[in-house]
Amino acid sequence: MSVWNRCSAELLAKLISQFCTENLLQPVDNRLDLGTLSYTFTATRGAFGSWRVAPDSVRRTTAGILGNDESEVAVDPVQFLVDAADVLGLDGPTVAGYVAELASTLAADVRMASTAVAPAELLDLHHSRVEGHLTGHPLLVANKGRLGFSAEDSLRYAPEARTPLRLTWLAVRRGLAEFRGTPDLSEHSVVGRELGPDALETFRGQLVDPDSYVWLPCHPWQLDHVVRTQWARELAAGEIVVLGEGPDEYLPTQSIRTMVNITQTLRYQVKLPLKILNTSVYRGIPEHCTLAAPMVTQWLRGLWYRDEVLGRLGTELLGEVASVTVRHPQLSSAPGIPYQWTETLGCIWRDPVDPRLQPGETVWPLAAVLHPGLVEEMIARSGADARTWVSHLLGTLLRPLLHLMHHYGITVNPHGENLAVICSPEGLPARLVIKDLVDDINVSTEQVLARGIEPDSHDRVLPRKPWHILRQYLVDALLLGVLNPLADLELLPPEEFWGLTRGEVDLYTTTHPEYADRLTATALTAETFARYPLNGYRLTLGYTDLDTRPPIPTTGRIPNPLHTAEPLH
Structure with a gap:
């Protein structure tokens, strides 16, 4: 299979996976009926009700001219979107706009795949050069849409171009x-x-x-x-x-x-x-x-x-x-x-991150754990077993974030771009780096004495949110956006991975009984969470020019794997 067809098949599988995960489409027995045609595929289910469609398994079936069904291997995400447009309720401008984003994303994916380097080589790069090799947002399908860039612009200014520029x-x-x-x-x-x-x-x-x-x-x-x-x-x-x-x-x-x-x-x-x-x-x-x-x-x-x-x-x-x-x-x-x-x-x-590093420490963007083969190479280099390494990663991520949220009523948007992980000289995750502050900091509606007087007490800049909405930033950006795709890599059995994650939540809960009310309000081990469909939002929003960035609406609930996980340490 050519690089283009392989990347196209992977993008189609991601498109179907995410649309099913967000309940935009409801397959029956791994089959999607889209009017006069259908798609079938092989898929497994992950945590939070997620779908994982195998890229080489998708087939498109139409009615033949002699009344018989004609089935063929499907690798084209653009064709799928056009086929599904009526079922999804999309108008023509939205279909065209999203097709443009899919095409741009696919072109970028092909460029990246054509110039990919081995994970071992990637780990030896400076963190600033690692960025251009990472494959993009794990949940957003058209994550390299970049409408406004020409093909030449993408070759010059996109991260995967890996081309230095002067300002x-x-x-x-x-x-x-x-x-x-x-x-x-x-x-x-x-x-x-x-x-x-x-x-x-x-x-x-x-x-x-x-x-x-x-x-x-x-x-x-x-x-x-x-x-x-x-x-x-x-x-x-x-x-x-x-x-x-x-x-x-x-x-x-x-x-x-x-x-x-x-x-x-x-x-x-x-x-x-x-x-x-x-x-x-x-x-x-x-x-x-x-x-x-x-x-x-x-x-x-x-x-x-x-x-x-x-x-x-x-x-x-x-x-x-x-x-x-x-x-x-x-x-x-x-x-x-x-x-x-x-x-x-x-x-x-x-601030730059380099001056914060101690001798022997290394740093990489959190999104790197989802790059194909990279986390396995990280674990191998550390000499630790997968459980030890993952346990260190979860502690490094969750302990400061849980503290910020419950002690101060402050949350960041902890997705793979906004966080970086500092590893010890032995290669184990040890310290967290938090960045991208003013655009993503939220504080609790409830006043919290520990955070003092907010800097915007007169002219509001920081959004005030109730506890369960503060919680959702951790859920959507970190649990769904990083940890669930990491769990899908099967470094550990799912029950062990989510057990270790639940163990970190329980450790904070037992260590800080003084925040019992806040922990009850954030309810990180609740049976379900609200669903905020990132891809559905893109399609609902369409391509109309807006004077503000509207919030993402909720669409139902998703199951929480931490609710049933047996806490592990």
């Missing part, structure tokens, strides 16, 4: 742009640190009054496709000045818009807006995020530094320490403007 620096008139930083950082210190003295002097020489501008980096794609068009008036008037390329090279992470400096690894990571549609939303940076990032970081740092549990666990917080906000002079204050047009300029600077 272009802009000077934006003060008043149109606003810098914010944590109390220990000045605007000049951030820019000076990022550019170095030579580039700084060169750029200052291009401006009559350099200090009347706020400086920030810009993604080269955004400069070409958005800044030079949408901001043409400001460029012509000298309110925005293109200074030139910065001296350092960067690689994009899985999120595409976050860049890691590979020339100077001690310099900041940079989060930049991109006006592309990917995994359901346009990848701009909302104004409230750039404005709030440094103060949210400073608040969390205060909690971190005082917290004995997080200190003992060695949990690292990668703060979003500085930002630049650029408001569009007309659109930002006009009502009903689609958000893709108001989030086009700005940046957030984030």
Whole structure:
């Protein structure tokens, strides 16, 4: 089978698996009847009611011209979506938009498969270079849709291109742009640190009054496709000045818009807006995020530094320490403007992870555990058995996250991009890295004394959620989005894997009886959880331009494997 057909068959199997898991389609005896045709397949069931369709098992059956059924091997996800459109209740624009995302995803998958390296080689790479080899969100089917990128753009700017790029620096008139930083950082210190003295002097020489501008980096794609068009008036008037390329090279992470400096690894990571549609939303940076990032970081740092549990666990917080906000002079204050047009300029600077590593430690994004063959190689290198290694991973992930949620009433969005795992010199998971804060931090509606006064007590930035909704971030992002696909790799028997996971929850519960009410409210061992269908949301949302990012609606309940698991330690 060609690489294209293999990747296409795998994407089709994932499409059917996830649509069945989300109850968008209801197979009977591994058969889906779609009007005048049907699909059959071989599948197994996992935790949370999930489906796993075998890629080489899917067949498409239609009625032949002589009245007999004609069955053939099916490998085409686009054909399947078109076949299922009526049953799914999709209109033409939604079918066309999703087909475009599927086609882009498949093309990226083929490029990745054609340039894949062995897991042993992957483990020897710097963490910034591992990102470009990871296969994407395990639940979202069209996880590399990137509507707005051309084929050349994908070859240049996508993570799997693994091609270093330089950022272009802009000077934006003060008043149109606003810098914010944590109390220990000045605007000049951030820019000076990022550019170095030579580039700084060169750029200052291009401006009559350099200090009347706020400086920030810009993604080269955004400069070409958005800044030079949408901001043409400001460029012509000298309110925005293109200074030139910065001296350092960067690689994009899985999120595409976050860049890691590979020339100077001690310099900041940079989060930049991109006006592309990917995994359901346009990848701009909302104004409230750039404005709030440094103060949210400073608040969390205060909690971190005082917290004995997080200190003992060695949990690292990668703060979003500085930002630049650029408001569009007309659109930002006009009502009903689609958000893709108001989030086009700005940046957030984030702490790098490299200075946090102790001698002999290594770090990798959590999503790496789902890369084919990689976790097996990690376990083999550690010399530990699978149960010991998995147990260390679960403890590393759950102990700080359970503490944050129940002691402070704070939750992050702990999916594979937002967390990284630091391994000990022996290769065992040991410490957790948490990043991507301001866009994903939620706090409990109930006031919690331990977290003190929130940084947005007057102008709300942090979403307030009841306990069972805070719980859902842990459930959807970590349990469903990482641990369930990891369990499907069968490193351990399912009952042992979920028993170890339940053991971590029970350990926290017995160790902290003072949080009994909160633990009852979060109910991590409840019989069922609410279902939030990520792929169904994409299809329900369609491709209409919206002025806000709407929430994902619930659709029924899913069984919880922790409810019946026998706790293990």
